Amino acid sequence: MDSILVLDFGSQTTQLIARRVREVGVYSEVVPGDTDFADGLPAGVKGLILSGSPWSVYEEGAPAPDPGILELGVPVLGICYGFHQLVKLHGGSVLPQPTKEFGRAPVRFESGSSLFHAVPDGFTSWMSHGDSILELPDKFELAAKSERFVAAANHRNGNVFGIQFHPEVTHCEYGNRIIENFAVRICGADTEWSMSTFIESESARLQEEAAGRKVLLLISGGVDSTVVAALLLKSLDPHQVHLMYIDTGLMRKNETIEVENNLRALGAENLYIIDATDEFISELTGIDDPEKKRKIIGDLFISIQEREVAARGVRDALLAQGTLYTDMIESGKGVGKNAHVIKSHHNVRTPLVEEKRARGEVLEPLARLYKDEVRELGLLLGVPSHTVGRHPFPGPGLAVRILGEVTREKCDILREADAIFIDELRKRNLYDEIWQALCVLLPVRTVGVTGDARNYGFVLALRAIISRDAMTADVYPFDAKDLLEISSKITNDVPQIGRVVYDISSKPPATIEWE
16 A cells, blocks of 8 residues: 655654545555665655654754655655755755744745645645744745745755645645645555555454453543444454443543443443542542642553452453544654653553553554544444544543542532533534533632622633644634523532633643643
């Protein structure tokens, strides 16, 4: 199968590049940016894309590509930092600029380029850079400019291309067209990749890695772990698959009942439902740091799993997880060593999980997929649409939606408020328009009036965002009437909440979850 390799230099959107390539039907893989190609390219590779990076090309220790990539005989596209590296390799100059460029920026063409076939002049790009190209190399031709900086350039031999903006993010107009132009028109790659082919290859891999062994999947109740369960049950002998759901006391309202019903319907034969509420609440007592919460929850998940596995005779089982690539890259676990940590995910960076991963005892079949790809995969595997379409929910559950110390009382309050919020969205036919909706209980109380009495109630923040891949997100533009009615419903039905606010922050600069 033809493919495009993406060289990763630590960008938080590297996997989005590969994902966009796959969207146009071309298989793509991510490899470390400094991969040595002395022995040539793997079979079927038709082109290379160099990713962005948090580094500057002139910073000491900055990751750099093998200069030999220019002699491999395939087209090369540099994006942002990747463009800077290509300029540097060819003798041009890149320097920090006093005026930086972030966000939307119109791009005007200066000369013809096959990279911009069927892309209109003046399209809106998405910029995110502090360094800029001061001088193009002699053999490069300026292809496009933004208001202040070089936006794109081509080597005159037609085999090397560079763009300053990020076509992989959804805010960039015609981003998929530009990537398709490179992968298909310029590289000539065949469009043979689909989620169906992913199922075939991943099933074969799971069968090979799990041959003769039991597999244990920790079910969180969300879409990701449910889809992993469906994939395991399809790929392996159902007797081989053991599903363990640990009720942490940090789940949504009635979630345990829904999880059990869903898994039974998928054909689960070995299903264990464990109530560990007391243990989790006890371990979280007095903890208000979000990173500590995640590590405690992740370690406790594994320790309870090990205890329960021993009690049920499921020893030496491989551990399967519903880890997505957004989890991996935000935890600094992207390909190579140059990714920055945004936040730790309980199923990625905890010592116990990393220890099992080092021993080769962790199966993460979704670790290179994004949320909407997982939903597509789930539908193909027969997971009901109402389950596949459920909004994302963090592995640590309500613990990271309660700012400050987690208590049983706060969990109960937040659980009720969340149920009301989600129910109201469904009643108003808004649920499917929103990528993720959630409530956050703040660690402050404010004065209010209930009847004729003064009252100090909790502050609840509502958050609803629109996204495609969770890497960038816009705020959902509620009608004021909806927000007013939802707020009133929550404060009337959950008396401990005295004030409701709406979070209007996009990602970036904010993340989707508050912790």
